[in-house]
Amino acid sequence: MSNDFHDLGNYLKEKRIDEGFTQGALAKKLKVHTQFVSNWERGLCAPPSHCFHHVIEVLKLNREHIVEVMLNDSKRIIESKVYKKKRKLKSA
Known part of the structure; x- marks a missing residue:
């Protein structure tokens, strides 16, 4: 599995801890499985769009900061693809 959401995962974990939630307590509040919260924090995926707004509210996230x-x-993912392709072309 890819760690495409590394920065988002770290940010969500930091904010969850700041707000005093365990993963289980946050999952219960959001009405999702604890494994989903764990996957978000490990950067394996982002919260799905149908509950993202609720995550923002519960964790009191700054909307502008979460966009950044x-x-x-996204920038890291794109750069890794661009530079990998570039390196492959040079060695061919």
């Missing part, structure tokens, strides 16, 4: 965090993850 997600853009950083």
Whole structure:
């Protein structure tokens, strides 16, 4: 599994801890399985769009900051693809 949401996962974990939630307590509040919260925090996936707004509210996330965090993850993914392709072309 890929760690495409590394920065988002770290941010969500930090905010969860700041708000005093365990993974289980947050999962219960969001009405999702604890494994989902664990997967988010490990950067394996992002919260699905149908509950993302609730995550923002419960963890009191700054909307502008979360956009920056997600853009950083996207930038890293894109750069890794671009530079991998570039290296492969040079060695061919």
